Amino acid sequence: MxxxxxxxxxxxxxxxxxxxxxxxxxxxxxxxxxxxxxxxxxxxxxxxxxxxxxxxxxxxxxxxxxxxxxxxxxxxETTVVVIPKDHILAAVDEVSEDDLADDIVLHPLDETLSWEHRPGLAANERPATTADAVELVAAGVGLLLVPQSLARLHHRKDLTYRPVPEAPQSxxxxxxxxxxxxxxxxxxxxxxxxxxxxxxxxRSPASAQPKQAKQAKQAKRPDTAGARRKPATGKSTSKNARSGSGGPKGAKRGKPRGRS
CATH class of the missing domain: 3.40.190.10 (Periplasmic binding protein-like II)
Structure with missing residues (x-):
């Protein structure tokens, strides 16, 4: 090199x-x-x-x-709402946007969802990051809507999450x-x-070379399909006739002559 x-x-x-x-x-x-x-x-x-x-x-x-x-x-990704485990919404399987109307919904500066009308009540300040917003949820300040992967990434034992089918998705x-x-x-x-x-x-070009070489080798090989053919019926083979293997099926051998 x-x-x-x-x-x-x-x-x-x-x-x-x-x-x-x-x-x-x-x-x-x-x-x-x-x-x-x-x-x-x-x-x-x-x-x-x-x-x-x-x-x-x-x-x-x-x-x-x-x-x-x-x-x-x-x-x-599915959008979920991150909530404390003792929150009333933890008792349901899915959450609607109307269910969030009376809760503060945090809006971090690194928001990954595009909202036309954000549900819930607005907080006085926006958290700098999603991680900061999760900490505020744990402190009971508000709730947080995020893609499910981010809820898993910032998982805490005192928090849980529920899907929000109506919310925008990432x-x-x-x-x-x-x-x-x-x-x-x-x-x-x-x-x-x-x-x-x-x-x-x-695949990389190197991985294709063995297959190409094999195809080229087969192309150069002569055709031997007719090289070995069975003899026509009734014709003798090149084997010695005295052995009996080249004669008709079922033929009997003659007795050997005695010596004088």
Missing amino acids: TGSEVPPSFRLAYVPGVTPTKWVRIWNERLPEVPLTLVAVSPAEAFEVLRGGGADAGFVRLPVDGTDLSAIPLYT RIALSWPQDETTDLVDQFIGIVRGRTVNSSRG
Whole structure:
């Protein structure tokens, strides 16, 4: 390796709530020679990290900021309300927006949901982060509406959560700079989309060489389909007739002549 060559690597950004473990494991199995580095980012900074080259691709929350980034929507999260375990809403399976009308609903600055009409009562101040808002819920200050993955991420023993079917939902997508769709980015897209290792778009050029070599070898091999054919019925073979194996079925051997 010369001084100008840089060994390949792949940097993957992800926002809170996303668990990339499964895809990282598959990457390490298929491309062990290319190390993958995880880059934790907030939803607000995720797109600038991609634009600035801080990551090759990333799991983000839609909508994508700008047209210079490509994105593949992956899944939609259920929205839940985080409540104290002794709250009256803990007794129901689902919560409606009307059920929140008399409660203070916290609105953190790193909000991941887009509301047209926010339910509940507004707090005097907005918490700086979702983590801060969870602490306020535990203190009995108010309730919090978040994607379910964030409720799990900030789980506390004294809190629980319930789904809110009417609330807006958050969608997770894989995003990358449109002009930087490299071979490694395409490899990771294939992993996320579930392409197998034998897929023409999901394997490295090196992995295709053994199959191509085998096909070339078979093409050069002469046709031997007619090389071995059974003799026509009734014709003798090249075997010695005296052995009896080449004669008609059921024929008797003559007695050997005696010596004089």
